[in-house]
Amino acid sequence: MAADATSAWFALGGVLLAGAMGFGTAFLTQHWQGRAAKRALHWEHAKQLRQERRETYLHYWNAWNRLIRELEKPYLPKDAEEITAETxxxxxxxxxxxxxxxxLICSREVLKAGITHVEVTESRIAAALQGRRMDGGGKTRALNRAMRDDILKPTTPDSIDDTDPKKASVQSHSQAARTL
Known part of the structure; x- marks a missing residue:
């Protein structure tokens, strides 16, 4: 009778152990699948953000180049025409x-370089309206470098942070926008 009770306890212990292992395996599998899905979502978001930044940066440089061409028209030999406030x-x-x-979309590094570039460009506009020519002082290269680094920065699954990136960047972008 004692042998039967001992066998029953071992059987019950085995069932409980197998059940706990099954529950643990299911829990860990679900956890790992959830993390993998979250990482895949972050990866896709990073790819889309990089593409949107690339398009935004291209649009910025096209608009800036048009503006600078207008500001420098009087200094070009073939165009030697007056610039007007309207153009x-x-x-x-x-x-x-x-x-x-x-x-709205740039990284922190581009934001810093962009604010400086905007200030210099505004000074160039004011100088042109007064009939003076002003150099950019290397701020164009600094912004271009920051944009290039931002776009070419490798995004690997290991570099993706599970924390919310919006909390840190939204505040700094809104503060920078107020300074402009």
Missing amino acids: IAIAEADWRQAVDALL
């Missing part, structure tokens, strides 16, 4: 629209 205003409006889009 500058049109190019400046396009550029400012591109600046708005840039500030």
